[in-house]
Amino acid sequence: MRDFNGCAHTTMSSDTIYKEVVVVGNGPSGLGLSYMLAGNWPYYNNVAHPDEMLTARLHSSRHTRSLIHQDLKFLSQGLEGRSNNPVSVLMDCLTHPGADAGLDTPQLLKWRPHADKAVDHIVLGKGPPGGAWQAMDGNVLTISLNSWMELPGLEFRRWEARNGSPVTSTRRVPVASVAAYYRDYVKLMRLSKYFRSGVVVTSVRPIGGLASHPGEKIDSEADTATCHCHCHCHLSARWAVEGYDTVTNTPFLYVCRSVVLATGSTDLHNFLNVPGELSHPSWVFHDLADFEKALTELVKETPGIKEGYRTVDPVCIVGAGLSAADAVLSSRFHSLPIIHIFRRAEVSPERTLPENMYPEYHKVHQMMRSGGEGYPEYSAFPQHKVVDISAGDGKKVTTVSPSGLQVVHQVSLMAVLIGSRPDLSFLPPEFQDGQALAVDPEKTLDCRSNPISVDPWSHSVNGAPVGLYAMGPLGGDNFVRFLLGGALAIASDIYSERKELSPPHCV
Known part of the structure; x- marks a missing residue:
């Protein structure tokens, strides 16, 4: 047994690791979310958007505050785009303004680091960062333009120049370039400590068990040991994530307050x-x-x-x-x-x-x-x-x-x-490999036509115990340009909960 996180009244098994958040999947969804959870927050830069109403809403809100702490429902109202998730449309409007009209306009966001706000998290993946992009044919051109493939903090064209490629206008690029960009992203953004590659997740389950049926939420705070001082220790955990290292076969166990499903859609062929x-x-x-x-x-x-x-x-x-x-x-x-x-x-x-x-x-x-x-x-x-x-x-x-x-x-x-479909066999059997969590639970889970049902403003999974989120293709966003919306919604919800729980004061 070992003392954990300086909390004198709590101990945990030496082979159990506590994290505030565990992200399952290290594709671009997991990369973008990790960047935000590491304390890098988006701010509106006060430049007018082609949509005058959006500009007005941005100025009427407290635009000196990060979007992390803004009213996402208010900012997203009335926006139209190629995603069914409103926060994804909002972030696309701010990162690729006028893209659907053929414009190549600079984004309207600036990203500021807040190291003191970093959330202790881990991103788990079977292969290197980039997920399925690392397994694709590198010679094929992307469907999306190069600027639509980039993640916050690292412009794709600047990355190309850094690697000896000429800086070009917006264009499609080989998949191999995108895969290399995602590998480098983790290093260049100093996120390596948050990533664990070469692992397989075998179980994601709520601590204390499930409700009697998926639609009935459980009070995980009541069903687990309660840390009355709200310290960030394992007594506040709501979820357990198990798996093993593919090289050493060594098993691992994480306990956490929140789990984010970001596995993508290409695990299993139809x-x-x-x-x-x-x-x-x-x-x-x-x-x-x-x-x-x-x-x-x-x-x-x-x-x-x-x-x-x-x-x-x-x-x-x-x-x-x-x-x-x-x-x-x-x-x-x-x-x-x-x-x-x-x-x-x-x-x-x-x-x-x-x-x-x-x-x-x-x-x-x-x-x-x-x-x-x-x-x-x-x-x-x-x-x-x-x-x-x-x-x-x-x-x-x-x-x-x-x-x-x-x-x-x-x-x-x-x-x-x-087509293909995600492999969510690590979820509890009551979730039927994710089908019970889909928009239409009577039909097979499909990232395009029947994704996981999520709350539009937090991306928490509807009908699941508290602390489970889904983003990217699992939440219906199948293009990289829309992934940051899910990341913002999840990060905003996690930081909001963090604020509600007073800062840790372990006795």
């Missing part, structure tokens, strides 16, 4: 759930990078494809999203014939992708709309479903049309790219 889908991993892929590697090997094994004197069976691509579009583009680059299967009847480019900036995706959507007419070696099958995958006398994919007609296609490779 499946068709048809016969044979998982029986042929050598030619049926659910990951774009693996599929692209297989394409390269196929071309190597079949010389003459690009020259046109050798043919192969087509590759089959299932899906209508951006990953499927990337698979189509990669297959065409290698001059391979393509069978493209998708459920949609009407295909239109995502509203967030202007044609002048994303011509390649608009080209794929044009191919999909035309059914492949006018595009040699490309065949589109809208409103078709895959019903069977087999490999007897060849690799075969069976599809069914809207009229019920079944067709067997002989293929070389297959890519099933129909």
Whole structure:
């Protein structure tokens, strides 16, 4: 047993670590929140915003105070943007003013350090800081512009210049550059002490147990030992987070007042759930990078494809999203014939992708709309479903049309790219891998169509015990430019609670 935090009346097991906040996930969501919890606060810089009403609200509030302590509901009213979370729209308006109108305008925030306000926290991640960005194909260009990928305190273009790259205007950049930016961000912003990489979280649970059902909140202060002096010690903890180090296999246990779910949306691939889908991993892929590697090997094994004197069976691509579009583009680059299967009847480019900036995706959507007419070696099958995958006398994919007609296609490779979902199996079983916390608990948790239900002003999880938050894709924000809204909402709520609890006076 050891004395903890100078609190004479409390002791805790030597293998238990107390933190005020534990963040599960070290992608850009976790990075942005850590920056704020480290005491770096945003302030309005008094420059007028294109939205005159927002400017008026900013000036009518106590704009000399940080946004951390402002009325976020008041500031967010009437704003419109490409996020369903109002604080995310507010922060986007302040960090990327006029972005949707094509403007590249300096942000209207300045960030000030308050080292004395730092919250003791830890950010846990399986890999290096940056999360899923570290596992993506580094050669692919980002969907978002470079300035939309940056986090507070470190302009992306200045970081590029620091690393020997020319400072350019706003543009899309390779994923590898973004991944390196996020790795460097933790070091350059002096956040390393708050990060623990190479760990897997196996359990996140409220101390004292759950309520009888997810919609009923528990009084965690009453259900756990109470620290009457409100010191920041383990007696004030409401949550326990367990896991292990992937290198040493050493287990760990954190107890904390608050847990932030920031794991992103790419942990698990979605499946068709048809016969044979998982029986042929050598030619049926659910990951774009693996599929692209297989394409390269196929071309190597079949010389003459690009020259046109050798043919192969087509590759089959299932899906209508951006990953499927990337698979189509990669297959065409290698001059391979393509069978493209998708459920949609009407295909239109995502509203967030202007044609002048994303011509390649608009080209794929044009191919999909035309059914492949006018595009040699490309065949589109809208409103078709895959019903069977087999490999007897060849690799075969069976599809069914809207009229019920079944067709067997002989293929070389297959890519099933129909989205991904988060892995929240570490939550208590009552939360059903997060589904019980979704906006519609009767449907599968989906970061785009059915994210976790959060309070719009604090991002606390609705229907969960006190102290659980969700942000980023889990909370419905699927683009980096909107992540700071969730970070601000959570940091504001945590600092507000801190203020309500008198400063620690351990006896």
